[in-house]
Amino acid sequence: MAERRLSHTELERRLKRCQADYEAAKARVLSVGFICEGSLVERFTSCHKLNCRCQDPEHRHGPYFQLSWKESGKTVSKLISADDAARYQEWIANRRRLESALEEMRDLSRKAGEYTLAKDDHQYLGPIRPRQSRRSAR
């Protein structure tokens, strides 16, 4: 591994950087608000009735907000009122912030593990990129 060839000073420097970034990610986790699974899309639809205004793509019905998430491997969708859409949007954004902070913590931990062990000239034997397997599930 390339890290083993780095000087002790360079390993220390990188490890300190990992610690600072890790603390910053932890702070983001602590400050995150309530969360919601899934994603919200805004839809405009056509009812296909002749003479309805929706025949013009500029005047379709909507917006309708559709919340979708995975449940036991299946996609579940619910229509959300325009009034509530902003709340769901915020909770979903919070969940994405939380997940992104956690993924960063995973990556930083892996790097920190490599640097820590490399200082003793040991090799890191944990999983290489734990985030890969999680990402593909979404």
Ligand SMILES: [Zn+2]
């Ligand atoms: Zn219509």
